[in-house]
Amino acid sequence: MGRWTQYDEDDYRLPEGMKRTGYDADEGRYYFRDSAGGTWRSAEGSEYGGLTRVSGPPASVAGPTATDDDDLEAAPTYSNGYQLLNNDPNSTMAPKPHIDINASAYRTLFPFFLLIAVVLLLVWRLVLSPGLSTRESCCGNTKAYFVQPGDSCWDIAQAHGIPLDKLQTLNPKLQCETLLPGSTYQFSISVRTDNSHLFTDTKNRLLLQPLLISPTDLHLLVIYGVSTPLLSGAETHSPQWHSPETAAPVLSTMSNIYQLSGGGEPDVANDDTTTTLALTSPRATPTSATPTATLDQATVYGVSTSGVHKFLGVPYASPPVNNLRFSQPVVASSYSGNISANNFGYSCPQQNASLVSSFFHDVFHRRRATVSGTIQVDPTWTDVNFDDDNRPPESEDCLTVNIMRPDNSNSSSNLPIVVWIVGGGFETGTTYYYDDDAALLVRRSVELGEPLMYVSMNYRVSGWGFLASQETKAVNATNLGLRDQRAALQWINKYIANFGGDPSRVTLWGQSAGAISSSLHMLTNNGDPAGLFRGAFMQSGAPIPVGDITRGQVWYDQIVNQTNCTGQNDTLNCLRSVPYEDLKIVINRTPNYYDYTSLDLVWVPRADGDFLPDNPQNMVLNGTVANIPIVSGNCADEGTVFSLTSLNITSNDDFRSFLKFNYLSDVPDQNVSDVLELYPDNRNEGSPFNTSIFNAITSQYKRNAAFQGDVVFQAPRRFFVQQRFASQNIWSYQSSRGMDTPFVGAYHSSDLSYHVLDDYLIRFVTNLDPNNGTEPGWPKYDNSSKQILWFTHDNNDTGVQLSTDDYRVPQMTYLTGLGLAYPL
Structure with a gap:
């Protein structure tokens, strides 16, 4: 492409009436326009002379057409060597008045002008506009916040004197990674029972989701294999999670959501042995159709829908926050109060996936490329739904179980139990996306005359659940995601009979990372299931060959360096004090299974000498395996x-x-x-x-x-x-x-x-x-x-x-x- 240069001065001799219009650096030619509108160019590499016509003047002014061989007489030259420019209207050599416009040059420059305009607009929007704006107040328990460049959720929480976790709890729509500088947001700073706590912008719109596939969306498609959005005719999912129509405080996990019976918020910062959960839910308003169960001195209120009783988001361990972050789970030992269990609990923090949705949108439209290269759309599949405003937000306070049983069962039904361990490459995974499939399975079991109970658990994933290093090994803080699963199995063994399940008839069921997890539970504890399960149903997963825990040291060190914990005497303890949002950003910088590293996973179970004494495949060779079907x-x-x-x-x-x-x-x-x-x-x-x-x-x-x-x-x-x-x-x-x-x-x-x-x-x-x-x-x-x-x-x-x-x-x-x- 030619690179044009406009001059406002000409120091070379030109024929009378000739004006320079530009220079093509690629060709080494000068271009000129005569007084009649014709275009001429110089010889390649020549500064002047040897001019040939490129195109004639407009038809309205064209005279006799010159040939390519026509030579033009040079204009007079003064003693100083400079040629008189023919742009002086008072000059005797000036042509008749004529306006020349180099359209080609202006078209070439147009994108640059457009770019400058966009940059100026952004500068005004991000720099000048915020400075001219003010923060607005709204109503009651909400506050307005104008996002300045560089602001984070941490800044919002600090500005109004509330903890970051509380800000996120009260505003489940808050997307910290996508705050828009120059925008004003309304958010709740204390508990309400109406719709005003929903996180919206000043136009009362819920925040939009990011354009990239979120981890939960991506796994819904290619890891979870959920049928609802992929197959036509699938059952419609109608969850209760903070729906705009029925918005109410989300009461499905522990410390950040339930109010202690004594009032205030629970403090687990300095007590990692606290396991008594005193829970009181303002939404626990049962009706005669509300299914209930007891947990010690607590009453659990579920929901009945489409032939299934559901108890959702029941906590099975203390929230792994503060000094319990990067620690083994502390299983709940007793409960008191009321538990509203009609919503899924928070998703554990997920690893961000790097793949955009366009390719998957094409693939799962069932587009087939023919030999001729044309595209034919198969209408038998519906669109993939990448946007789901009902999915639970992420939080470290995420260790919950979900229980589903036929609606004609009760606490004395003694049902066999299938325990679903979600997949997601040990980097993502949430139980919410299996709501419809789980209900379908329970109803199908009734149709077959073999009713069962379904149980699922959330567990820590990514760097939160599989941080691996010498430091984590020294304190047995390894394979925490697997230890969460084990803690949930222990909880099931202790409490599931209260919901109508038979703890002696538990089968593990997993897919992908969930299947691999199931197989590893067959190996740990010297292959002794300890009465926690009697069978395993594994789809796309078996014991994989993983090495020593120290193979993850490089990623631990990277996180330590990027959180300014380098040089601390106890780097693991330092990581426990890093703000959630900052730590999540750093963990998300590590590769995921849609990066170039693919399935050579960063966050994966590893041999730690404790939960997994050796390479799992060596353990299989040695016969250290639970002898179950x-x-x-x-x-x-x-x-x-x-x-x-x-x-x-x-x-x-x-x-x-x-x-x-x-x-x-x-x-x-x-x-x-x-x-x-x-x-x-x-x-x-x-x-x-x-x-x-x-x-x-x-x-x-x-x-x-x-x-x-x-x-x-x-x-x-x-x-x-x-x-x-x-x-x-x-x-x-x-x-x-x-x-x-x-x-x-x-x-x-x-x-x-x-x-x-x-x-x-x-x-x-x-x-x-x-x-x-x-x-x-x-x-x-x-x-x-x-x-x-x-x-x-x-x-x-x-x-x-x-x-x-x-x-x-x-x-x-x-x-x-x-x-x-x-x-x-």
Whole structure:
């Protein structure tokens, strides 16, 4: 593109009536306009002379047309060497008055003028406007705050003399990461029972969500596999969480929400042994239809809806805040007061995901690229709902359980229990998104004549739950997310009978990180479940090869450095005092599973010598495993969704670098070369599998997806079931449902989306056997037949067949060996 320079002076000789209009630096040519409007240019590299016509004058003034060879006589030159400029109207050499406009030059400069205007507008908005504005007051218990550049939620809380946690509790719509400088917000600073505490702007609008996919949105789509937003005809979810129509104080967790029976707020800052929960809820106004349960001296009030009794957001441990942050959970030992349990509790702080929604929007519109390159939209799926104003906000005060039972049951029903452990890559995860699916499962159990109770728990994730270092190991503050889960299981064992559940008939159920967690509970405590569970149903997750806790030291040190805790005698204790908002920002700077590191996770369970004494796969080899019945299976294309942010891998060298940087950093180069041969540069063999050359977003995408799905999900499952089949009853499966989904195939969590396993799960929870006498029967796994149940692409009852667990044997065997020798 030419770079033009306008001059207001000309020091070279020009023919009479000729005016310089610009200079093209790329061509090295000067451009001129004559008095008739014609355009001329100089020879390349010449300052003057050799002028040739480029275009003629406008038709209205054009005279005889000159040829390209026409030469123009040079204008007179004065003794000083400068040519008389023909822009002096008093000059005898001046042409008749004529206005020349270089339209091309002005068009080229237009974007720069526009940019300057935008910058000036922003300066006025962010700098000048705030200084001219004032803070406004509103009404009663609300305050107005004008956001200055650089303000945070901490500044808002400080300005009005309230704790940050309280500010966030009273204003659940408050999005601290997206405060808009120059905007005025109304927010509540004390408890109200009307709608005025909702967090709104001055136009009384709820705050908009960020444009990036939030972690909970992202996992709703590709990790959780929830059916409600993905499949047409799904049940509509109508939660009670701080809905604008029915807004009331959210009373579903502990210290920041409930009022102590003695008044005021609970103080856990200096007492990490306090486990008595004295809870009084102003909303506990039961009716004759309100389900209730007792917890020690407390009464729990739930909600009855669509055939299901729900008790939501019941705290099972003290809030892990202040000196309990980065500490083992303190299980509640007694309760008193009233508990309103009709809303989900807070989500634990989530790791921010880096992937924007546009690609997933296209994929889950079921857009299929044809050979000709055209796009056809499959209308059988509904839009993905990325925005959910009803989801619970995040808080460290998040350790709660949710209980659902059939509405014809009571405290003496003695129901078998399925305990759902949510997935999310150990970086995200909240129980809220399974509300509809859980209710559907409970109702289906009644239809099958095998009613059950559903229980789920929130647990700490990301850096809040899996901070790993020598410092955390020294005080047994390791694998806190797993310890939260264990604490919830202990709570269930103690209290679930009060809700009508049978604590002797508990089955763990998990998907992805939830399934991996379930398998690790089978290993801890020397493989003794301690009466907490009797079976495990694991979808896309098994014991993974993880190394020592100190492999996470680099991330601990990064967080310490970025929170100004470096040099402190006790850096872990220093981190406990860092303001929540500041710490969350720092943790979010670490990679997540949609960064280049992908499933080589930063925040993951690690061997700590306590909860996990060793690499979990070594423990499996040594037989340190709970001898209980299990179901373990996979989706066909586990790795596709995790390869979408590695699309810059476009060559064999790129793929090798990716492996060395992530999964195989400690592995000798020859072993890396072996892996490259086992996963060749061949689109026909990659994932989505069995799709020929199609769905190859890049030349290496399907190759990468095949490797990642095998190394994290497929190979660990096969290793686990083949090591344990002789000691316990095992059933295994493979799901190909949804394999025609463009680009991602039978993606990770698609088995949840299609509910292919619901009936098998219900029967397993009740009978510890997924079979019900129908065909085909689901045989137990053994190393001779290696039979598994295969859910084919046909989404109907006939789409179930028996198959053999013999695909990609050399690849998975090799990866298993690497995992034992070089754990992640």
